Amino acid sequence: MFLTAATAGFLTGAGLIVAIGSQNAFVLRQGLKHSHVGLVVAVCAIGDIALILAGVGGMGAIIREWPDLLELLRLGGAAFIGWNGLQAALRAWRGGAALSAQQSNEKNWRRVLLAGLAFTFLNPHAYIDTMVLIGSLSTRYTGDVSWAFGLGACVASVVWFAALGFGARLLQPAFRNPMAWRVLDASVAVSMLMLCVLLLLRPLH
Helix, strand or coil: HHHHHHHHHHHHHHHHHCCCCCCHHHHHHHHHHHHHHHHHHHHHHHHHHHHHHHHHHHHHHHHHHCCCHHHHHHHHHHHHHHHHHHCCCCCCHCCCCCHCCCCCCCCCCCHHHHHHHHHHHCCCHHHHHHHHHHHHHHCCCCCCCCHHHHHHHHHHHHHHEEEEEEHHHHHHHHHHHHHHEEEEEEEHHHHHHHHHHHHHCCCCC
């Protein structure tokens, strides 16, 4: 039963996290530039784990009962994601050697840390996916088995972020071409701005 629940949690977590989003785009970009990759992977994975465990522990139900908090997350998340989407669009428009894949330490580690925390905790969908959705699904299991479900989801987050961050180097040859960076930034800009619009147009549930 524990293994079944853990497997279900892993598949659920993987299905929710493997998508083009602001957090994944940030991890991928840092991985491609070899910039504080271990720190980024750790921050994003630990952040996800904290939210998942909080959801399994019952915080998801509490969040659903606080519409004002969800509204604040929606507006704040839309502003943060929209701003980063505009920045990505600007990078895609300008292009240039500043996006060289050889850059590795153009940012102070503290700034990278804060960016990782922001992409993790200022994204309202992170709370919906982890605390609310995974937390709700874990209630299908009783007792300690629900924690096995949460553990599976946590493992999925660790595996995904590690693969995305450290595996990005396999794409390094393609990103020696500045045009590849412009395409990536354009894709990120489109996804972030679409998410921003969706957050502004409809409330979180």
